[in-house]
Amino acid sequence: MTRVRNPRGEMPFLDHLEELRWRILWALLTVTVGTIIGLVLVFQLPVLELLVAPIRNVRQDPTLRLIYLSPADPFFVQLKLGIYIGLMLSFPIVAYHAWAFLSPALEKREKRAVIPALYLGLVLFVAGVALAYFIALPVTLTFFQSIQPASLEGQLEINQTIGFVVKLLLAFGAVFELPVVIMALSVMGLVTPAFLRAKRKHAIVAITVLASFLTPGDIITLTIMMMVPLVLLYELGILLSVGIYRGKMKRAEERDVDSATGVTT
Numbered sequence: 001m002t003r004v005r006n007p008r009g010e011m012p013f014l015d016h017l018e019e020l021r022w023r024i025l026w027a028l029l030t031v032t033v034g035t036i037i038g039l040v041l042v043f044q045l046p047v048l049e050l051l052v053a054p055i056r057n058v059r060q061d062p063t064l065r066l067i068y069l070s071p072a073d074p075f076f077v078q079l080k081l082g083i084y085i086g087l088m089l090s091f092p093i094v095a096y097h098a099w100a101f102l103s104p105a106l107e108k109r110e111k112r113a114v115i116p117a118l119y120l121g122l123v124l125f126v127a128g129v130a131l132a133y134f135i136a137l138p139v140t141l142t143f144f145q146s147i148q149p150a151s152l153e154g155q156l157e158i159n160q161t162i163g164f165v166v167k168l169l170l171a172f173g174a175v176f177e178l179p180v181v182i183m184a185l186s187v188m189g190l191v192t193p194a195f196l197r198a199k200r201k202h203a204i205v206a207i208t209v210l211a212s213f214l215t216p217g218d219i220i221t222l223t224i225m226m227m228v229p230l231v232l233l234y235e236l237g238i239l240l241s242v243g244i245y246r247g248k249m250k251r252a253e254e255r256d257v258d259s260a261t262g263v264t265t
Contacts (some may be wrong), residue, residue: 002142023097030093035086051165054133055148055156058141066158077158084166088173092118098178099184107161121180124233128176132169136215140168171214175230182237186244193242196234203234 041047056064068074096118125196185191194202204227211226 020101023101027090027094027097030090030097031086033086034088034090035083037089038085038087039082041080041085042078047081047085048078048162050054051162054137054165055141055161058138058145064156066161068158073158077162081162081166084170092122093198095121117180117183120183121177124176124179125173128172129169131225131229132172133178134174137168138164139225140215161251168214175210175214176233178230179237179240182234183240183244186241191241193245196238196241200230200234203230207231207234 052066056062062154068077182191182196186193207230208225211230215226
């Protein structure tokens with residue numbers, strides 16, 4: 001339903017509530033459809049086997065199976081996986097509706113940057129998950145196995161084990177959204193390229209601390225696997241912020257010229 005806005009992009013309060021209601025409904029519908037698709041994928045494809053495969057490779061046991069403590073555990077674990085997949089599938093559309101509601105005052109050129117940002121965010125999220133699955137997860141599992149005392153014997157319970165794997169994958173995917181976050185903050189005017197450059201050293205320290213939590217292990221692995229990609233993503237965010245602010249400055253200069261010459265746009 002299209003709402004009438006005034007020239008400044010504003011709308012009455014009740015119309016705001018009506019728009020919010022419709023966008024929430026669309027978001028809920030999107031999440032529902034995404035969850036249904038996720039459940040179909042989990043129950044029809046070997047998603048659980050894919051998550052267990054890195055553990056089997058690290059333990060060098062191709063027949064390894066996870067234990068469960070309740071008859072309902074296998075069902076609920078797959079149900080959770082389906083919901084996670086559904087949330088990931090629906091996130092770009094939900095993010096679009098949230099952005100569309102919160103940014104009515106932005107200029108058309110700035111709004112056009114939303115769709116590319118959503119695609120970029122999706123690509124970066126998948127890249128982060130892939131890095132975690134193929135590199136970070138095996139290294140982390142190997143590290144934890146190497147420090148296991150000889151007097152202990154591990155029993156891998158399905159809820160705890162799959163929960164650990166999924167959390168690590170999602171954490172990497174979320175961290176890789178850094179350029180998109182910087183891009184959004186730049187569009188809203190909350191950060192500038194100069195600010196980001198000035199805080200580069202602080203960002204590297206924060207990245208080091210974050211990497212140490214996400215990827216326990218030796219310092220070489222930590223540096224190559226997590227710190228380098230995050231620093232590169234931070235620099236990519238600065239480049240995106242520069243492009244956004246150059247566009248803002250150009251449009252501001254055009255408005256100043258139009259004002260000086262008496263041209264109305």
